[in-house]
Amino acid sequence: MDFAFTEEQEMLRKIARDFLATECPKDTVRKMIKDEKGHTTELWNKIAELGWPGLIIPEQFGGIGGSFLDAVALVEELGRACLPGPFHSSLMGTLAVMRLGSARQQQELLPKIASGKLILTSAFSEPGTGYELDHLECQASAEGNEYVISGTKLFVENAHVADLMLCAARTKHDGRQEGIDLFLVESGAKGVIRQPIETIAGDKQYQVAFQGVRVPEGNRLGETHTGKDNIRKLVELATVLKCAEMLGGAQQVMDMTVTYVKERVQFDHPIGSLQAIQHHCANMMIDLEGMRYVTYLAAWKAGDNQPFAKEAAVAKAWSGQAYKRICDLAHQCHGAIGFCEDHDLPLYSRRAKTYEFALGDSRFQRRFVAKEIGL
Amino acid sequence: MDFRFSEQEEKLRQEVREFCQKEPPETFPCEIEDEGYGFGGWSRAFTTRLGQKGWLSIAWPKEYGGMGGTTMERFVAAEELAYHRAPQYGHLFGDAVATGVLRYGTEDQKQEFLPRMAKAEILFSTGLSEPGAGSDLLNTATRAIKDGDYYVINGQKIWPTGAHLAEWCLLLARTDPDAPKSRGLSTFLVDVRSPGVTVNPIVDMAGAKSFTEIFLEDVRVHKKYLLGQENRGLPLVFEALEGDRFWGRCLRHAGSKRDLEELVEYVNESKYDGHRLKDNQTIRDTLAELAVELEVSRMLNYKAAWLLNKGASISWESSVVKVLADELGQKIASAGLDILGPEIQLEDGSKWARLRKRFLFLYVFCRGISLAGGTSEIQRTTIALRGLGLPRS
Ligand SMILES: Cc1cc2nc3c(=O)[nH]c(=O)nc-3n(C[C@H](O)[C@H](O)[C@H](O)COP(=O)(O)OP(=O)(O)OC[C@H]3O[C@@H](n4cnc5c(N)ncnc54)[C@H](O)[C@@H]3O)c2cc1C
Numbered sequence: 111m112d113f114a115f116t117e118e119q120e121m122l123r124k125i126a127r128d129f130l131a132t133e134c135p136k137d138t139v140r141k142m143i144k145d146e147k148g149h150t151t152e153l154w155n156k157i158a159e160l161g162w163p164g165l166i167i168p169e170q171f172g173g174i175g176g177s178f179l180d181a182v183a184l185v186e187e188l189g190r191a192c193l194p195g196p197f198h199s200s201l202m203g204t205l206a207v208m209r210l211g212s213a214r215q216q217q218e219l220l221p222k223i224a225s226g227k228l229i230l231t232s233a234f235s236e237p238g239t240g241y242e243l244d245h246l247e248c249q250a251s252a253e254g255n256e257y258v259i260s261g262t263k264l265f266v267e268n269a270h271v272a273d274l275m276l277c278a279a280r281t282k283h284d285g286r287q288e289g290i291d292l293f294l295v296e297s298g299a300k301g302v303i304r305q306p307i308e309t310i311a312g313d314k315q316y317q318v319a320f321q322g323v324r325v326p327e328g329n330r331l332g333e334t335h336t337g338k339d340n341i342r343k344l345v346e347l348a349t350v351l352k353c354a355e356m357l358g359g360a361q362q363v364m365d366m367t368v369t370y371v372k373e374r375v376q377f378d379h380p381i382g383s384l385q386a387i388q389h390h391c392a393n394m395m396i397d398l399e400g401m402r403y404v405t406y407l408a409a410w411k412a413g414d415n416q417p418f419a420k421e422a423a424v425a426k427a428w429s430g431q432a433y434k435r436i437c438d439l440a441h442q443c444h445g446a447i448g449f450c451e452d453h454d455l456p457l458y459s460r461r462a463k464t465y466e467f468a469l470g471d472s473r474f475q476r477r478f479v480a481k482e483i484g485l
Numbered sequence: 486m487d488f489r490f491s492e493q494e495e496k497l498r499q500e501v502r503e504f505c506q507k508e509p510p511e512t513f514p515c516e517i518e519d520e521g522y523g524f525g526g527w528s529r530a531f532t533t534r535l536g537q538k539g540w541l542s543i544a545w546p547k548e549y550g551g552m553g554g555t556t557m558e559r560f561v562a563a564e565e566l567a568y569h570r571a572p573q574y575g576h577l578f579g580d581a582v583a584t585g586v587l588r589y590g591t592e593d594q595k596q597e598f599l600p601r602m603a604k605a606e607i608l609f610s611t612g613l614s615e616p617g618a619g620s621d622l623l624n625t626a627t628r629a630i631k632d633g634d635y636y637v638i639n640g641q642k643i644w645p646t647g648a649h650l651a652e653w654c655l656l657l658a659r660t661d662p663d664a665p666k667s668r669g670l671s672t673f674l675v676d677v678r679s680p681g682v683t684v685n686p687i688v689d690m691a692g693a694k695s696f697t698e699i700f701l702e703d704v705r706v707h708k709k710y711l712l713g714q715e716n717r718g719l720p721l722v723f724e725a726l727e728g729d730r731f732w733g734r735c736l737r738h739a740g741s742k743r744d745l746e747e748l749v750e751y752v753n754e755s756k757y758d759g760h761r762l763k764d765n766q767t768i769r770d771t772l773a774e775l776a777v778e779l780e781v782s783r784m785l786n787y788k789a790a791w792l793l794n795k796g797a798s799i800s801w802e803s804s805v806v807k808v809l810a811d812e813l814g815q816k817i818a819s820a821g822l823d824i825l826g827p828e829i830q831l832e833d834g835s836k837w838a839r840l841r842k843r844f845l846f847l848y849v850f851c852r853g854i855s856l857a858g859g860t861s862e863i864q865r866t867t868i869a870l871r872g873l874g875l876p877r878s
Pocket of ligand 1: 614
């Protein structure tokens with residue numbers, strides 16, 4: 111048993127932390143919330159120079175060839191820094207292409223993704239359906255050597271800056287349903303209508319309507335039909351990455367709070383010497399430690415090609431609530447200063463709520479866990 | 486990162502599993518029933534049987550009757566036993582005492598105690614708390630006065646678990662009343678069958694005789710039973726408590742997994758007001774939530790075991806383990822009883838009689854688990870001071 115990251119992973123984390131401290135200060139993060147685009151090309155290019163978009167892409171396609179755990183280590187740091195922009199959403203698309211794409215699609219797309227020239231996102235959930243997939247309504251009907259996609263997608267992250275969207279739709283051949291597939295749709299294609307959704311964290315989420323969008327047959331991901339299970343697996347991977355991002359954020363909230371309560375003096379003593387505050391901090395720590403190791407367990411299993419659906423659900427069920435509790439207590443410890451718009455804390459506490467919803471909230475995850483324990 | 490157990494550890498787990506099938510732990514008589522800490526009841530007979538297998542001393546050096554294995558192996562064996570509801574109460578705290586003897590004991594002490602502990606010829610209790618020294622151990626008033634080759638001990642201990650069932654006790658007493666409070670304490674290995682020692686069981690709220698009070702009147706303890714240096718007992722006690730928090734709580738996930746499985750079985754098979762319980766979303770959500778928290782507890786226990794196995798300190802990690810385990814234990818007891826419902830109090834002789842009896846008992850007893858071994862408030866303070874470096878008040 112080994113609970114530690116490798117030396118290389120620790121190095122990656124350190125590089126990321128240092129880089130983000132200078133290149134992505136909180137003022138930038140705040141500015142990007144109000145910015146329509148939500149990220150700067152300059153920062154994206156620097157990230158691409160570091161090779162992060164290709165971290166898990168095999169070397170033969172111009173990537174670094176890192177493992178899933180490497181990605182988890184990095185994403186944790188990105189969460190700590192609240193990195194804005196399309197990195198996370200593109201990573202999910204990258205995983206889809208790597209796992210499900212045909213040789214031709216990989217050859218064509220992965221090098222571009224690795225170099226940062228191609229940004230992806232995914233369009234899965236719909237109004238009224240979350241991530242269960244069974245009730246998807248978006249249709250892709252085969253017409254000649256094209257598919258015609260019609261439907262509406264919700265919470266498509268960074269749809270405005272992504273070049274390609276991975277849209278999950280029910281495939282129909284001659285009126286016959288053939289299960290769910292993923293389609294690569296250019297975001298500027300005719301019939302794609304993107305509308306921003308206001309979220310609590312100011313991240314860039316979109317409603318995307320596909321109105322009879324025509325894509326060539328070759329844009330269906332993979333050689334055979336994708337199937338629900340494969341898409342589920344992708345969602346599970348994304349869930350683990352989301353947990354890692356939340357973990358990084360929660361760690362930063364913990365660190366900020368500890369620093370603050372050691373410095374802030376009231377009644378002639380640092381408030382961190384007061385037991386009420388100490389116990390708030392201890393509760394944060396217990397939640398945080400829990401987040402850390404259920405997330406790492408899911409991540410390790412995923413990277414080790416073991417089944418990890420239950421572990422991912424457990425990690426997200428716990429993290430969704432624990433991160434929120436951590437932020438609540440952090441606010442209480444900070445007093446009014448943490449209640450200001452230009453303080454760093456709200457960046458995290460707002461995200462904590464958004465991330466709780468992302469990829470299924472805790473109740474959603476527990477519905478799955480209930481089945482897993484035999485109910 | 487790698488969360489697999491080693492081949493050696495898995496082999497041992499398999500051996501333990503087979504042992505539990507051949508010699509079902511529930512067939513051994515218990516002196517104290519399973520109080521829901523996760524490690525089962527107190528059974529001299531079972532502890533003795535484990536001693537014969539060599540499983541009480543897995544991680545101790547061979548020259549002292551140990552198996553020369555690792556702490557992780559010790560943990561894996563305990564975890565597997567806990568899942569089979571094996572009664573480990575009688576000896577698990579011995580691990581903390583043994584660690585103290587191995588680290589601070591003289592060669593003679595190691596020779597005298599460890600081989601006998603390994604065979605369960607003697608069991609230990611821990612005598613720390615006193616009427617005036619609960620959370621505030623520094624307030625210990627029991628006195629030990631040097632008299633030639635002996636210490637003469639006078640005072641009173643209260644709450645030691647199993648002191649009426651164990652032969653020996655790790656006892657904290659004041660040897661220098663003039664030194665600052667933290668500097669005048671020493672630890673002794675005391676045979677509670679010695680003249681002048683009176684041990685009375687106290688009936689706890691759940692009706693069990695689990696803890697005791699000990700009166701010490703001019704008890705003569707040879708100086709060779711002083712553990713560690715005179716007046717330097719406190720660090721030793723803190724380390725022992727660290728071990729005690731860990732070994733006393735690290736099996737929550739394994740022990741409670743069984744409880745959860747049985748609740749799931751009950752829910753799957755039962756109806757109330759004409760509705761199947763398994764269709765009740767609140768019940769499903771509650772059980773899933775417990776399953777999630779058990780996983781969290783499991784991983785935190787593994788992490789502490791991993792640290793311990795490396796020889797690292799678990800000063801605050803053991804407090805994280807304990808708070809989570811205890812509060813989760815209370816949640817399980819409470820949620821379990823809610824699910825079993827009010828009628829469970831009436832039913833007798835039904836298929837679920839055993840489950841009912843268990844949860845009624847756990848529900849009452851679980852009030853004590855967040856007190857025993859240091860209250861949750863004390864643990865939280867430890868996490869804040871040791872884990873987060875916050876200033877003392
Ligand atoms: C089932 C059981 C088994 C036990 N087994 C043993 C044993 O084997 N050996 C042994 O020596 N003892 C044992 N104990 C005793 C146990 O260690 C003490 O009960 C415990 O340390 C608390 O002491 P107390 O009961 O005197 O409560 P107190 O110390 O009086 O505490 C009462 C309340 O005040 C709070 N409090 C006290 N000090 C502080 C502080 N500084 N900051 C914040 N809150 C504080 C506590 O958290 C608690 O909520 C056992 C107790 C129980 C219930």
